[in-house]
Every structure is written in C-alpha cells, then in structure tokens.
Amino acid sequence: MTIKKCLMGLFCLISGTSLAQHNLLTSNTPSSLFKDTSYTITQKPIHSTLTVQPDSTASKIPLYNFDLSWANGNDRRTEDIWKNQKWFIPSILLDVNYNFSFNNPIDNTVVGSTALARHNEIQLSALHFGGDFSYKNARARVMTQFGTRSMVVPRNDLSPYRGQYQLADVYRYLSEAYAGYHFDKWYGINVDAGLFMSYIGLNSFYQAENWEYQASFTSDNTPWFFNGIRIQIYPTRHLKIEPWIINGWQSYGKFNSMPGFGFNLTYIPRESIKVLTNNYFGTDAALLGERMRFHSDNSLLVRYYHQPKKKRGITKMAFSFTGDLGFEQGGGVSGFNNSNPNAPAQYFASAMAYNRVWFGQNRWAWTLGGGWMTNPGRYLVLYPTGQASPLPNPQNPTQTEGAFPFSANPGDPFTGWDCSTNLDFMPNQSVTFRFEIVHRNANIPYFAGRGGVTSPSGFTTTTLPLDWRPDLVKSETRIIMAILFRM
Secondary structure, X not given: OOHHHHHHHHHHHHHHOOOOOOOEOOOOOHHHOOOOOOOOOOOOOOEOOOOOOOOOOHHHOOOOOOOOOOOOOOOOOOOXXXXXXXXXXXXXXXXXXXXXXXXXXXXXXXXOOOOOOEOOOEEEEEEEEEEEEEEOOEEEEEEEOEOOHHHHOHHHOOHXXXXXXXXXXXXXXXXXXXXXXXXXXXXXXEEEEEEEEOOHHHOOOOHHHOOOOOOOHHHHOOOOEEEEEEEEEEEEOOEEXXXXXXXXOOOOOOOOXXXXXXXXXXXXXXXXXXXXXXXXXXOOOOOXXXXXXXXXXXXXXXXXXXXXXXXXXXXXXXXXXXXXXXXXXXXXXXXXXXXXXXXXXOEEEEEEEEEEXXXXXXXXXXXXXXXXXXXXXXXXXXXXXXXXXXXXXXXXXXXXXXXXXXXXXXXXXXXXXXXXXXXXXXXXXXXXXXEEEEXXXXXXXXXXXXXXXXOOOOOOOOOOOOOOOOOEEOEEEEEEEEEEEEO
C-alpha cells in the first residue's frame, strides 16, 4: 500500500467520521466564558453540565447546557464545589485498587496492563492533584502523577534512551502540564504547549471517568500522553478541530529527526450522540527514520435511553464502539503487504464495544463489553516486564533489561481478545466503588503465569538458575476492586 493511497483513505474516513468529548471550564469573566481545558477526546475539567447564566456571550459557548456526564471518558460530575473560584480551580483524584489474577504469579507482577501493576496487593495506583489556572485569556493546567501508574505508563516510552537528562524521570510525576492562550474567535480557539493527554482510544487517563477499569486492548495499546503543541479550534457550537505537532507517539522526546503530526475532530450533534476521529503520522522507530507510522482511531457513543426523573429502575443506557486501524511502512516492514518475506506486514487493527446501564437514581451502573486486536510486529503491544522485558538495558546497551526477552521482531504475530463486566456504586459524584471481572487471551504466551517473570522465588535478589525461564501464559482471568475519588 502506498503512502498516497493511505492518505486518500484517511481523507475518506474523516469525511464520514468526527470526534466528540467535551467538558467545559467556565468563569464569570465574559472574555473567558469558554476556556476548554480538555485533552484530546477526554475533555477534562470542571463540570459536564454548564452552570453559566445565559447572557449575551452564552450563545458562543460550545455545547451550552449539554449534559455529557454519561459519556465514557468524561467527567461524570454535573456540578463542582470549586465553581466559584475565579483564577484557579483545583482538582484532586485518587485511585486505589486491589486485583487478583487466578494465575496467581509468585512475584505479584501484572503483565500487559497500564492500569494495573501488582497482583494480590492493595495499591495506590494514582494520586493526581493540581488544577486549572486562568487570568484574562491566559490559561494553564498542571496535574501531578504519583503511584504505580507513574512507573507503568512512562515505561512504554523509548525516547528517553536518546540523549541525556533522564526524560522519563523528569516528567514521570506529571500527567499534565501545559500553558496557552484563549482567543475569542468563533466559538473559541485555544493554543497550548506542554504535556497533555492523548486520545487513548476513547478512554480517559483518569479512571474515575471510564466505564471500565482494565481497558480493552484498543485503548491500552494506544497513547496516553503527548508532549508538544495543540490548537483547539471551535468553528461551530458542536464541532472541534484540533491539530497536533508533538515529539512523537506517547513520547517525552523524539525518536528521529521528524516530529509527530496529528489531529482530532469532535462532533456532537446533540447531547445523546458523540462521534470522533483521531489520526496520527510520525516516525517512531528508534534509529529507523525511514519507517513511517500511521494510526486512525474512531469512536461512536450513543445514549439510547434517558429517563432522569425515574425514582426506581433504569434511568439511562448507552453504548460505545471504537475501531482502530494503523500500520508501519519502510525500514524492513511493509504495512499490510505480507508478500515479501524480507519485509513482512506490520499493522494494527482492533475494535472494542461496551454497553452501560444506570439504575437506582444513577447511583448504580453495570457495564459489559470487550474487544479484539491484532498487531503483527508487536510494535504497539505492551512489553512484559522483569526477565521477559525486551527493552534496552541503560547500564549495558548491548543487552536487554530481561535475560529472556519477549520477541518483538518485524512480522511477529500477536492477536488478543478480552471481555469484562463491572458493577459501580456511586453514592455521590465524588466517589465510585467498582467491582470488575476481566478475562484476556492472546495467541502466544504473554500474561504472567504462576512462575512470574522475576525469579524462582519472585524476588529480584534471587540468582537465576540456568534452567529457569519467565512463565508467560496465553490467558488470564482477574477480579479488580477499586475506589475512585474525585473532587
């Protein structure tokens, strides 16, 4: 497939699909009634239903009076205790989980997840605090990142191996940090630079905003963050156009000389329907500047039942569907073409779907869903950890981190599927108690088995016997219990 044909296909896709997810930050200052502090598709701060009083400027607020608290990846609050703050609106999130794999790995290590890190332990997965600053039309957002996710997510960025100053450590404890300016043009234009969230296949980086805890392969294998520049353009009340110029695919630095380019389109024709497309192009294989990567992420969300005044029974129902398609071309791989054994196919195709039902005056919700992924070449697969890690060893560049690395050669097959269901109890808008059951399966040994991926004892201090190998298996079933707090 030529690059020209791929770009033509992209334009065809865009013409029929666009993006949507909005949470709005408002102020009593007319010139800043709308200052979107959103990520890409997961629009963040303050509340999903605007509480701004109608005036001469209200007609210029995108999605005015829309309630998006039902949408996957969105803030579920409809009001905010900080709403009277003028220049700074705080934000605090806590994510504490316990999960148990029926494989029961001896080293308590989770393989292949950006949501989970440890098995059979109570873990602080994430602590975020910070907020949104605004003065006149100047704007900034800073959110910290502590807990296991501050190790799990940056670990999948290989750009810090290029050059000095330990970029993974410099940025590790920040989930968002950007500054910019809001222009009062059309329905608003925001220009931001710094570290911001990516599109994440419909999900939010913050678990309190997601329908499920363990994301499906589609979301868990697409970027969580970008480092660069974004421009959010709102030409109409229901449409957002967002170009990106970034260092690379979920990277703090650049892999080669060219930066990454992408854009996001958001379209919400009415409160109950959201459609999105995110598209990316870059050169993200280290030392292979001729290898190009393209990725397209597309989702549809529909709230098909809504009875907010019901005192008993079901109050609303919604579903989401996401489909991704991408490939790498050049540098020894051939996109979708598998006819050349010296340049095998290397692409990504995936889909996921979820349905959510709210009941008990929206204090309870039940979600059911799952997905599928294939990724020849494994260039987006989350690498196993420990002695199975194929990442370079910074102390000895001629070796990998693991003594028995997981293979990720061009054309290596990887196909996986997953399914999950959960029950949420939400006594108020600031806390969610979640119980989830997840099953994941791969066509190759990938998940941590009983022997784990560390050593025969499970401790890193144990010497490895000559006949020991990491215990990777093809499937896992786990239960997850989490407390998600937001204020």
